[in-house]
Amino acid sequence: MSNEEENLQREEERELQALLKREFPPLQNSELQRDLWPQMLRRLDAQSEPFCIPWFDWALAAAVAAALLLFPNAIPALLYQL
């Protein structure tokens, strides 16, 4: 980058910087208003719960498996539908 381009860049930056700071005031002194540990604990608890599959899904999977075992000729039709 040439000196001229760098100077132009700096000038453009300064102009926009002034406008941006007016529109978006800097937040360097923003402080957290509450302890987030309880929220963190809830997140940890939620993620550590074992993955649970509803009984209906198990029943549906069993029914499909049984149907495929009893009627293997239906497999191509099922694949076609998928």
Place this chain on the structure above:
Amino acid sequence: MELLERFAAGDLEAFEALFRQHQNEVYRWTVRIVRDTGAAEDLTVETFWRIYRAHQRFDPAAGNFRAWARRIATNAALDHLRHARKETELSEDYPATPRGDPAVSSEVRGQLRRAFLELPAKYRLVATLALIEDEPYDQIAEAAGISAALVKVRVFRAVRMLRKKLSSFGLEAAAK
């Protein structure tokens, strides 16, 4: 065993101690990027969740927890900027200064605000930190995991994009 070693070994109490030590700093960094207190609180928790999951990758002997946390927080904030809808980014937490410069019309300010919020996330990140928050390029580079030269290039491109958008609104002269 030191706190960082216990954390790296998966000790929840050590994690809690680190959380309490660093939550405010992570929040302050995040809110400067996303400019929304609610989102910054959620992202602070998200950051520590990512930290907790990655505890085995942290090297307590060589690692600087503060810098590592800041880098993860920056990535979480960047993800937020990528996915948040434009409407929700117009936060009411930190509205524009009520007393604007009378020399700058409300139209220019509105278009500038819109143009800034429409910047691609990676440009908005560096532009926010460099131009609004006056963060040094090397600090931004370390937090974003890129070189200082790339930060400079992205700031340059962000400025160019903003200029182009403002001039496309026919506002370049007014913005100067």
